[in-house]
Amino acid sequence: MEQFEHHSALSGILESVFHVHLPDHVVMAIFVAVLLTGFALWFRSRISLENPGKLQLVLESLVGGLIGMLEENVGHKGRQFLGLVGTLGLFILTSNLLGLVPFFSSPTVSLNMPVGCALVTFLYYNFQGIRAQGVGPYFKHFLGPLLPLAIIMLPIEIISHLSRVLSLSIRLFGNIFGEELVVLVLGSLIPFVVPVPMMLFGVFGSLLQAFVFIMLTMIYLGGAVAAEEH
Amino acid sequence: MTRKALLTVFVWGAVFMLAAPVFAQGGSAAWTPEVYKWAMIAGGFCLAFAAAVGAYSQSRAVSAACDGISRNPGASPQIRFALLLGLVLIESLVIYVFVIALSIIFVKWGVA
Numbered sequence: 597m598e599q600f601e602h603h604s605a606l607s608g609i610l611e612s613v614f615h616v617h618l619p620d621h622v623v624m625a626i627f628v629a630v631l632l633t634g635f636a637l638w639f640r641s642r643i644s645l646e647n648p649g650k651l652q653l654v655l656e657s658l659v660g661g662l663i664g665m666l667e668e669n670v671g672h673k674g675r676q677f678l679g680l681v682g683t684l685g686l687f688i689l690t691s692n693l694l695g696l697v698p699f700f701s702s703p704t705v706s707l708n709m710p711v712g713c714a715l716v717t718f719l720y721y722n723f724q725g726i727r728a729q730g731v732g733p734y735f736k737h738f739l740g741p742l743l744p745l746a747i748i749m750l751p752i753e754i755i756s757h758l759s760r761v762l763s764l765s766i767r768l769f770g771n772i773f774g775e776e777l778v779v780l781v782l783g784s785l786i787p788f789v790v791p792v793p794m795m796l797f798g799v800f801g802s803l804l805q806a807f808v809f810i811m812l813t814m815i816y817l818g819g820a821v822a823a824e825e826h
Numbered sequence: 827m828t829r830k831a832l833l834t835v836f837v838w839g840a841v842f843m844l845a846a847p848v849f850a851q852g853g854s855a856a857w858t859p860e861v862y863k864w865a866m867i868a869g870g871f872c873l874a875f876a877a878a879v880g881a882y883s884q885s886r887a888v889s890a891a892c893d894g895i896s897r898n899p900g901a902s903p904q905i906r907f908a909l910l911l912g913l914v915l916i917e918s919l920v921i922y923v924f925v926i927a928l929s930i931i932f933v934k935w936g937v938a
Contacts, residue, residue, distance in 0.1 A: 763918065770921030808914045 605699040621706035628690050628703060665811070670818040673728075677817055680720055684713060685810040692772050692802030696795050704772045707765070714764035717813045718757075725820030734820070764812060771805045857934045869931040876923035880916060887912050 607623040610616045643652060662682055666674035688704065695702025703709045725734045740749030775798040782791045891909035895902045 763922075766922055766925055767914075767918040770918075770925045774921065774924055804910065804914060808911065811911065 604701040619706070620701055621703040621709055624694060624701055625691065625703040625709060627700075628687060628694060632686060632690060662810075666814055669811075669814040671822045673821060674814075674818075677724070677814075680716075681810050681813055681817075684717070684813065685806055688713060688768065688809055689802065689806035692806060693799065695772065695776055696798055696802075702772055702776065704768060705776055707769050710765040710768040711761075713768070713809070714761045717764060717809075717816065718761045721813070721816045721820045724817060728821045760812075760816065764809060768805055768809060771801055775801055857937060865930055869927040872930075873923055873927040876920050880920035883916050884913055887916065 604620055604624060606627060607618065607620050610618065610623060639651070639655075642649070648656070659678075659682070662685070663675060663678060666677060666681065668674075670677065691703045691709065693702075694700045695705060728734075738750055738753040739746040740753070775794065779791045779794050779798065782794055887909060891905055894905045898905075
């Protein structure tokens with residue numbers, strides 16, 4: 597789909613000034629990573645216990661909400677997954693919203709980035725499941741509840757686990773790419789005011805997609821880690 | 827392994843993975859109008875069908891959620907949460923068909 601490759605200002609500068617030929621989404625993803633890390637490092641010096649500012653209260657409520665959702669979905673051991681889940685959520689949220697800023701394009705618009713995030717989630721929840729239950733009991737869950745059913749349960753379980761990667765990545769990619777495509781088409785027809793409602797909807801959709809991605813990650817983590825409790 | 831050694835291994839791994847190859851599309855020969863007619867019809871029709879069925883399913887979910895909220899306004903945060911989650915999961919099925927329609931219409935299959 598060559599006609600959908602668009603160049604943001606940053607990758608254009610990198611190409612013309614530094615002669616670095618990287619695809620658009622890689623440059624934007626590195627920019628998002630640098631932006632988030634820089635913001636975190638800057639904010640660390642401004643945290644105060646007695647006199648919290650507004651930004652600190654907002655971020656604290658965000659982290660508190662994440663921890664609450666983790667403990668509700670995964671169980672009492674959920675707190676340890678906050679690092680990955682929070683990072684993925686913030687990264688995907690910032691990547692989605694970056695596409696609406698002029699002169700930037702969103703890294704989630706290319707299929708490669710959501711597949712990367714989905715693979716990270718897949719490997720992480722399997723790894724945590726094996727770590728929590730041991731290799732043997734974790735793979736015995738693929739055989740299902742009764743032993744004679746194992747012959748049909750095993751391919752179904754394997755396919756459903758592999759399809760989780762596919763569904764996570766295509767859901768994120770399709771929503772963000774579709775929204776940007778509609779903005780592009782509307783903008784090429786009537787570039788004046790008409791794309792704006794679609795961009796507003798794009799803000800809402802970006803938030804929702806990032807939220808659903810983390811929500812599904814937490815559900816999969818809960819299913820992998822806490823399955824010993826039945 | 828100590829935490830510091832593990833962290834070093836992962837950071838170096840991430841730095842090495844930054845050298846991502848650039849995928850270049852091959853040259854495009856003639857994509858005959860005969861095939862393209864069918865491609866457009868198939869893509870448009872499958873997406874229209876999926877959007878219709880998806881909209882119907884989402885309308886049922888929304889009406890059930892409105893019934894629930896009207897009967898029990900105190901449970902409205904939980905109902906709203908379940909509604910949003912359900913709507914996004916139903917919508918993702920339509921998004922799958924959208925991606926397939928894009929690849930039917932815009933990818934030049936069978937061309938070197």
